[in-house]
Amino acid sequence: MGEGAWIRISDNRWRRLSRREFLRLAAAAGAGAAAAGLMPLLRPPRMAVAQARRLTFLHWSHFVPGFDKWFDGEYTKEWGKAHDVEVTVDHVPSAQVPARAAAEVAARQGHDLFQFITPAPNFEPALEDMGDLVEPMIKQHGIVDLARKSTYNPKTKKWFAFSLSFTPDPAHYRKDAWDEVGFVPDSWDNLLRGGRMLKARGLPIGIAISGCIDSNMALRDCLWSYGSSIQNQSAEVVINNKNTVEAIKYIRALFKEAMDPEVLAWDDSSNNRAMQGGKISWTLNAISIARTLEKTDPEFYPKVQLWKPPRGPNNLGGKRLGSEHVFFSYGIWQFTSPEQKKLAKQFLVDYGNNWARAFVGSEFYEFPSFPGTVSNLQDQVLHDTVAARLGQPNMYRELTTALSWSTNVGFPGFANAAEGEVFDTYIIPQMFALAATDKMTPEEAAKWAGEQVESIFAKWRGRGLV
Amino acid sequence: MEEGAIREPWRAVARHRLRGDRLLGPLMLAPAILYIVALVGFPLLLAIYLSFSNATTGSQTLNYVGLTNFARALDSTIFRAALTNTFVFTLVSEILVIVLGNVLALTLQQKFRGRPVVRFLILMPWAAPFALGAIGWKWMFDSLYSVVNWMLRAIHILGPHDFPQWLGVTKLAMAAIITVHVWRMLPFSAIVILAGLSAIPQEVLDAAAVDGASFPQRFWHILVPMLLPITTVAVLFGTVFTFTDLSLVYILTAGGPFNSTHVLSSWAFQVGIIAGDLAQGAAIALFLLPVLLVVAIGMLRTASRAEAGV
Amino acid sequence: MSRTFSKAIGRSGLYLSIAGFTFFAAFPFAWMAITVFKRILDLYNIHNNPFLFNLPPTMENIRLLFGETLFTRWLANTAFVGAFVVLITLLAAVPAGYSLARLARGWGQKFGIGIFLTYLVPPSLLFIPLARVVSALHLQDRFWALILVYPSFTIPFCTWLLMGFFKSVPAELEEAAMVDGCSRLGALRRIVLPISIAGLLTVVIFAFTLSIQEFVYALTFISPSAQKTVSVGVPTDLIRGDVYYWGALMAGALVATIPVAFLYSLFLDRFISGLTAGAFR
16 A cells, blocks of 8 residues: 555645635635624524513414504504513414414423414313403403304313404405306305306306315305204214215315316415406405405406305205304413413403404404404494595495304314314315315215214314313 | 554554544544434434324323324325325435436536536525425416416417316326425435546546447446445435425425325324324324335445445 | 547537426526516416516515515524534534444444434424423524524434545545544544545535425424524515415525525535546545
8 A cells, every 4th residue: 555645645635625625615604604693693582671571472474464563563562561561472474373382382381372373272281261351351242152162162161262353254256247147146056056157258166175274164164054064063073964965066066067177276375366367256265355456456356346155055044154264362371470371361351452453453354252342343344444445435344244154163063173173184175175076976075074074073082172 | 464564554553543443433423423312312202102192282191092093094094195195206206306316417517608507507496495495386386377387388288278287186286296396306416416426437437438338338337336326325315305304295285185195294294283183193204114214224235335335 | 428428418418408407497486586576467467478577577576575574684594594503513423424434343334324214203293392302491482493403304314424425535545644643533634524525515515405494493493583594484474374475475585595506506616626636436
């Protein structure tokens, strides 16, 4: 082995090369650190205010961006000033609320007030009982049934969350087109009859049959108004029945005759875009479609109108039910310190009594869970300033009926943890999709769903939550 | 040996070092081992423990329930679809990544005008924060405004009324997932292979060329065997990354249409975290661990044997 | 190599391959760039040619991204986290890789495999137990949590990768240096590391990329806006339930990608030339 030669080679060549490389590397790392503005980053956040009282919120990014500005920058600042509390509101993407909640529970450390986006019964064991807040609110303002059924567990007799609001899920439809074909999309039957004609004109119906919230809600509406449901009032699984089969048959017909296959690919934003782009004649959605059009396309805006969710067939009871679109509720973790719990509850009481302001701040996107908190709701909705300015003062009129047809996931029972898992794993959209795409007959699809749901319910019963 | 040591002094030094090395070896290994034990080993044990319990995301009290979670997972049709998908997804995308990665590496090794620009563009997918890149693809596959479909129409691959729903039909959605995954993984595989390629001594290739070997001959008899170890690295990394990746399916299709494109990790996340059945999710996520272990050990052995052979 | 290979496949084949790969890699970014400057009515008009500006271009999306979100802060956080993760990864993986390649004889191989295998652990649930660790160290809601956690998935692969690179360095090189009076660590620093520069750069690129791309931990451990990374910050503010701010989202993706890709392509040049200049086998 000529070891000397090796050393010379490496000395002469490699060592020089290496320094250059490492300088480059160091320069890059340095540039990264410099870009990051080293100093402010090294300072731990929020340490300066150790003495003052603090209250922290976890909110998901509100669908109405203006609401976050109002809540973070205005309301909580005012409240904080009045009570000598420094308030911080952190945000996560709306789809990631459960993951964040799971992490906070696992860490046994988190925000003082945690805002959920769907009912949170599976977190019940980790959540504080809110009964002492809810009961007085009910006495003073009343409560809508869907809020009670989404925050109370009759089995454990516990109010595991405190809800101030929910979002109704009305229909958006192309009034111009529906008038031309001479139908009002007031019932599922009409939807199919008018939809056939409208599809021929290039304006199909748009109900997502896919793994998203819109689909979960719309298809439940259909199931319920056909006189079926996933569970009954006493949390027994009843979905595999002949009314479900009828509903599946209906959606299959609607899919084949009045919709485009694209609905199988939709997410929550797709029907908004399709309506804005003038591609569909009817969809169920929170008012974000109308509100977006106000900002982006005032000319097209008047053609899109709101209507109630469709009625079911008369021989099956002709029910009209619309699931809430978003359910707002606050939870307080049990591991939160007693002082913070007290402060958080104090905020909730004050906020609840001032909730009328949030109603305006959310641009009517949120509706009250305690109806008495907004005394002149009808009046306000009928005089929406933006709609009036665009010459459509009646735009949101149908919302005034929302309290009568809105209901909760889990209807006619409670929104329990098992219903939550059925919701989150999209069993209902899958059931409809399997039949609509002829992978199963309607009977098989209903049976399949029955098995899946039964297994999920059994699991959560075993945990004592259902 | 003794005499040899005297004739070759560095051996003696090496033996002298050996005693120090006995200490130095573990010492140098310690930081990595500690890190892994604390931040992977311990959480993994907890995850395994969870999979035998009835834990939920909202509950701290655990009861042992044996293999119930695994049995229940196997019962579910969605789980079985996810299991199949995981294999199909990994296998197809890995084959594509390796074949294309080799071609790309061979291409990038050539000299051509504008090479720096091309290399910059080709590295972009790997440099992009993937969550945002995937949102970009979601937009490209949009059900109404898919620019992919628009282009396919423009070059008359699609008729004027065809509009395939990339994320709405199981097979197309799987194709979309695989496409995006290959897009993301290709640059890194090509880099790794490029490194291997560069390490092949020019003399070997020149000698073969002088001997009159044709390109295919040189490709199969020199390039392929010499690239094997480094390609195994790329395959191993890619396989594991693909097997355990969650964000792609989660962002692109959310498992749709009708839960038919889930892979195990996305289904585990959906059930365990979003729906709150932590124990069930853990069972789903850990289901393939034994299989992965066997595959990985086999491949690692092959890789080290190939290395020793070169 | 260059001469013989290109003769075989031909120049046209080469250019076809270049064109194909470049299109595949870069088209999504081109489409993002177009989306950034489009007005929403232009974007949502199905009859338009999507590559043309049928309405005048707008800067609104850029303004939204830089003016209404903490985008620059997220970029800085991401770079900072990435740089730190790379540093920690190198500090742990270089000695470990070397130890496995050189110092550990029989058990080196087994340990190497063992370390690599930890990479197989599916991360979809690991954040639950890790959340506990993060909170015990009082790192919750600070990006230091990510700096702590990310090396857990970069170290295993990087150690294993470096072990391979170190093994390919002829042992005689170091031994000769040690005869000349170098300590083992000195030989590592002066001989082995410089020769393994390609491996080190691979590790740097790999660790940095993985830390940029990570999503689940960043999402669950960090909630204050000022502490977020790009991957999480951008969707938080620009996906509002059923409304996607496409233009601003795409702008965020592009702006975050370009400098990193540029940096990589600089390194890649050195990386390849460093290797081809002198094959080390």
